[in-house]
Amino acid sequence: MRRSILALSTALAVTLSPMAVAVAEPDPVATTAAPTEEGTTVEPSTDATVSPEAGAGPSVDDGSADAAAPAADPVDPVVLDPDAPVLEVDQRFGFVEAQADLLGEPETVVEAEVTALPAPQPGAEVYPRPADGSYDVQGGGFGHGVGMSQYGADGAGRAGLTHRQILSFYYPGTVLEERPxxxxxxxxxxxxxxxxxxxxxxxxxxxxxxxxxxxxxxxxxxxxxxxxxxxxxxxxxxxxxxxxxxxxxxxxxxxxxxxxxxxxxxxxxxxxxxxxxxxxxxxxxxxxxxxxxxxxxxxxxxxxxxxxxxxxxxxxxxxxxxxxxxxAQAVAAxxxxxxxxxxxxxxxxxxxxxxxxxxxxxxxxxxxxxxxxxxANSTAAVDATDRQVLTYDFGSGVRQLATTMYSSSTGGHTTVGGAGHGYLTAHPDPYDAVASNPRSSWDAQLPVSRLEARYGIHRVERVQILRRDGHGRWGGRVLDARVEGFTASGAYTWAYASGGGLQMANAWPGNADGLSSTYFTIAQQGTVDRIAGGDRYATAAEASRAWGPGTGVVYVVNGGDYPDALTAASRAGVYDAPVLLTRPGTVPAQTRAALRRLSPARIVVVGGTGSVSTAVAEELRGYTTTRDLTRVAGGDRYATAAGLAAYYPAGAARVYLASGQDYPDALAGAALAGHERMPLLLTRTDRLSVDTAAALQRLNAREVVVLGGPTAVSDTVARQAAEHTSSGSYRRLAGTDRYGTMSQVAAQFPAGRTPAYVASGQSFPDALVGAALAGGLRGVPIVLTAQDRVTNATGTTLTRQSPQAIFVLGGPGAVDGTAVARLADLLR
Structure with missing residues (x-):
């Protein structure tokens, strides 16, 4: 169960949902129950241990804690090939998948016709080659960070927790029971x-x-x-x-x-x-x-x-x-x-x-x-816990043994254990920083010479961190990166790198200044870049470059008006999917080019035929690899939002409710709703529509979160909405203006994540596509600002987020140079 860093040369990278983002199963159509596939192809007339010796809060006393039951039982045990090399990961229960730069030789791509570094990936953390030839790295933890921190267990014990409480904290939802x-x-x-x-x-x-x-x-x-x-x-x-x-x-x-x-x-x-x-x-x-x-x-x-x-x-x-x-260790083992x-x-x-x-x-x-x-100490622990094991109800009503992952140190935040393992959750770990733990936080070096040797690149000029798991500081553990440079003859070359691959380029403890986990950031001067095209359609196409070919689903909305688009951004976040814009009667060239590159399996059009015509929808269908196109639409913006909400299961933790008569609050909320996989509904200021009320009744969420103040959604409407929740309650996220409300919404995300996405709060298209990119793919808020200045609320939001990089969505007409210069002062 331990994960030896020294053995990671034969390791697989920990890839845990939502760390490894997979396209969810499509959602079937229904109106009274949560469907599992978004619509049909017919168009309605209107829408992933290392031990301490090699180097993890409060809980209940009965060894159990609340946790949502996973969707499916764990897979049956698999008989492994006895002659295969031992892999330093648990591949039996769906925790890991191979990464090319950890198993076998990393694959380097040479683009002979390119002799300069291309533009970085939209939204990537971009780190040019440092002047001294070595990246300064700050990180935390030792091992995969799933389940129990062994140092954290020690810290929790010293803080007065019993072994039952320690196990409940690290494996919430499990029950401690005795079995032969x-x-x-x-x-x-x-x-x-x-x-x-x-x-x-x-x-x-x-x-x-x-x-x-x-x-x-x-x-x-x-x-x-x-x-x-x-x-x-x-x-x-x-x-x-x-x-x-x-x-x-x-x-x-x-x-x-x-x-x-x-x-x-x-x-x-x-x-x-x-x-x-x-x-x-x-x-x-x-x-x-x-x-x-x-x-x-x-x-x-x-x-x-x-x-x-x-x-x-x-x-x-x-x-x-x-x-x-x-x-606790004896029970977990x-x-x-x-x-x-x-x-x-x-x-x-x-x-x-x-x-x-x-x-x-x-x-x-x-x-x-x-x-x-x-x-004697270990034996006493084993004897004191004789027959004690942790079990979990995987949804069948029969408790089964949990897979009790653990590692040396979480670095102060655990990460998730994948679909079907709801007890392996991501949460802060205050016990990990016990005084004896040398790896709860650490500084390290990542020499470019080590990257050059590992990835076969003559001269490394840049590292881009493309994706993190979204849990903890810096946006979480590094999942995917790109190491770039040039061959000896000057041709551009690059290689895919997993977080584990970067770690292994200079791994601790084999190297005293090395990295001991994938939970790290590169300490380098931050950058402000634009994601922009010549118009809103081109900007959306540029933002979609954050997704690679073979994308599971793309959402397409009318780029000329906001109502249908508002909830599309939040739903796209569920699938970590891009949003592209179209005109009602024609598909812009930039959108067509983006779709050719993305080559999606399916497209979801949000809005009726007045927003996106039948002819345009049929043209869009041709860009899918499966001829699968769905239209989600209603008689008005409220019905369309309710139509999208029909694909969420009932009993969610919350439903977000925003004004459908203006866009800023809903845009800020779309990133949060998409990140949390929660529904977003629209309402008039003074009354609930029939469709919104029906959606609220079916969803039966625990609470309603109202976005914006009473002038956007009245107290009367908020109370009416709360009547359709299981708790009968609502709460507001609101400020004195759109930027203040945005700041309140952004505060629901963990602090310290990077990058930041900034868009105009005075125009909807750029923020719309940015909300899907930020909330869904990157797990960060969409930050709104004025066209010509950075508002106080915007500054407060970015100070809290402390990004290493900021991406401004849209050109100078959306956010001008004066505002961009001020944004640079807010970098980490």
């Missing part, structure tokens, strides 16, 4: 020479399968080994080493001459195993030579779960940690082992950090003494 554990089979993968060899002792006996009849071993031998000569288990041979130093076949009389062959010592309870290095490792229980279809045998250790955990708990967590932390992570058909889990570190009972030294891999 019995014995466990451990693949001893460090015994990798294909032969099982043990030392002879007076009490040693041999058998076939563990628990079967035992046989006394013939006398006159000092060691025993089992080998195989073919793909048949009957080719196994038991040999003894004579006192003369000769190996000879030595089957006990009457014993079946076939694998498996098991060694045990009823009198001593342990067996000494010779590792390929010559070390004698002592294991409790039984050691079994297991045939696996080749001439290379596997060694499997069968022993009681409690004995296994004595070694694991000491290996995974320093014995000096708080007793409650050790207990027991649960994880029972889950069978990293197992095969012949063992339940392995002995490396790809599963959980397990070193057996100890090492027998050359002088006969024993260095123990068990400790």
């Amino acid at each position: 554990t019995g014995t466990i089979r451990i693949g001893v993968t460090i015994d990798n020479d294909g032969v099982t060899r043990v030392d002879h002792r007076a009490g040693l006996v041999v058998s076939g399968a563990p628990g079967s009849r035992t046989y006394a071993l013939p006398p006159g031998h000092t060691q025993w080994r089992v080998t195989a000569s073919s793909t048949s288990s009957s080719s196994c041979t038991l040999e003894g080493l004579t006192t003369a130093g000769t190996w000879r076949t030595a089957w006990p009389s009457g014993m079946p001459r076939s694998c498996p062959v098991s060694f045990s010592s009823p009198s001593e309870g342990t067996v000494d195993l010779f590792l390929p290095s010559g070390q004698r490792r002592i294991y409790r229980g039984t050691l079994t030579a297991t045939h696996r279809g080749t001439t290379s045998l596997a060694t499997v250790n069968h022993l009681p779960m409690q004995h296994y955990l004595r070694s694991v708990t000491m290996a995974e967590m320093p014995v000096s940690f708080h007793a409650q932390a050790l207990r 027991r649960t994880y082992a029972l889950r069978g992570a990293g197992g095969t058909g012949y063992y339940d889990t392995c002995d490396t950090t790809a599963c959980q570190a397990y070193r057996g009972f100890g090492v027998r030294n050359s002088n006969g003494t024993v260095t123990s891999y068990e400790h």
